[in-house]
Amino acid sequence: MSAAAEAGPAPSPSRFPFRRIARETLLLAALSLPFAVWSGYSELKLRPEAPLAPGEVLLKDATAWGEKALWVDARSKARFEHKRIPGALWLNPEDWDPQVTKFLDEWDPEKHVIVYGERNGDTAQTVALRLREELKIPEVWVLHGGYEEWQRQ
Amino acid sequence: MNDQPTAAAAGAESIARRLLDLVLRCALGGLLIYAGVQKLRDLEQFFLDVQHFDLTPWNLSMAIAMYLPWLEVIVGVALIARRLYLGALTLNAAMTVVFLGAIGSAWWRGLDITCGCFGHENNQTNFPQHLALNGAMLAATVILAGLHRPNPAQRT
Numbered sequence: 222m223s224a225a226a227e228a229g230p231a232p233s234p235s236r237f238p239f240r241r242i243a244r245e246t247l248l249l250a251a252l253s254l255p256f257a258v259w260s261g262y263s264e265l266k267l268r269p270e271a272p273l274a275p276g277e278v279l280l281k282d283a284t285a286w287g288e289k290a291l292w293v294d295a296r297s298k299a300r301f302e303h304k305r306i307p308g309a310l311w312l313n314p315e316d317w318d319p320q321v322t323k324f325l326d327e328w329d330p331e332k333h334v335i336v337y338g339e340r341n342g343d344t345a346q347t348v349a350l351r352l353r354e355e356l357k358i359p360e361v362w363v364l365h366g367g368y369e370e371w372q373r374q
Numbered sequence: 375m376n377d378q379p380t381a382a383a384a385g386a387e388s389i390a391r392r393l394l395d396l397v398l399r400c401a402l403g404g405l406l407i408y409a410g411v412q413k414l415r416d417l418e419q420f421f422l423d424v425q426h427f428d429l430t431p432w433n434l435s436m437a438i439a440m441y442l443p444w445l446e447v448i449v450g451v452a453l454i455a456r457r458l459y460l461g462a463l464t465l466n467a468a469m470t471v472v473f474l475g476a477i478g479s480a481w482w483r484g485l486d487i488t489c490g491c492f493g494h495e496n497n498q499t500n501f502p503q504h505l506a507l508n509g510a511m512l513a514a515t516v517i518l519a520g521l522h523r524p525n526p527a528q529r530t
Contacts (some may be wrong), residue, residue, distance in 0.1 A: 242461060245462070253441060256442050260414070301440075304428065372432060373432050
């Protein structure tokens with residue numbers, strides 16, 4: 222008997238290696254998993270919660286104000302138009318004067334003004350500062366964690 | 375006697391194929407490792423970048439943010455080391471197709487976002503540039519898969 226006959230039928234070279242691809246894909250995906258779990262654990266559990274900065278308010282306290290809250294979106298206009306906190310007004314330093322007029326139409330001294338921006342941006346702080354200093358509105362707060370905090374909740 | 379030039383041509387073709395394979399593998403693998411490491415440097419920001427695509431709920435965005443950078447690094451290493459190679463090519467093709475879909479959809483919806491593809495950027499994503507890069511990565515993956523198929527001349 223020849224060596225080729227002893228080895229049995231040779232696999233067809235044109236046969237697509239589905240099983241091998243599936244096995245290797247799953248193995249690589251599984252290899253990434255422990256690292257991802259470790260990353261998730263260190264991000265969620267080990268990273269300390271950012272402290273509340275002066276003038277910031279937690280989302281639960283801001284939502285407790287209910288109708289007495291006036292939400293101000295300090296993000297870019299495109300992001301505001303795409304998604305926002307219901308009832309929020311857009312007020313961004315890039316287009317300040319026309320928007321401030323609209324803001325003053327909605328503002329009521331009884332209301333708490335809550336400005337929100339991106340989680341890691343300082344636009345909300347800038348807008349809040351201008352409202353306090355230029356318009357002399359005392360009850361201006363910045364939402365801790367920004368719009369992402371609202372989305373998360 | 376006529377076999378000698380044919381053998382030389384086949385040898386030169388084989389060297390060219392190997393060289394192309396090496397260059398593409400290292401470029402693609404290196405790019406994936408770079409992209410993964412850049413994301414790992416600030417996972418919280420990458421999570422926000424994923425969220426801004428507005429395609430996935432909060433929990434899924436979090437899972438993607440934690441998992442995707444590691445997958446990119448491991449697939450990149452597998453491509454360069456040529457280990458679990460077909461799986462690495464498949465995963466890379468799948469990731470690239472998903473990226474093309476996500477970036478294309480963000481562009482179509484006119485979103486003002488940074489894609490977070492190579493870590494966080496301060497400027498809005500240049501959508502055509504990112505689509506072209508992902509298209510090139512997909513083309514490289516297809517070429518690598520083609521190069522991996524045994525040469526018909528070597529089968530006989």
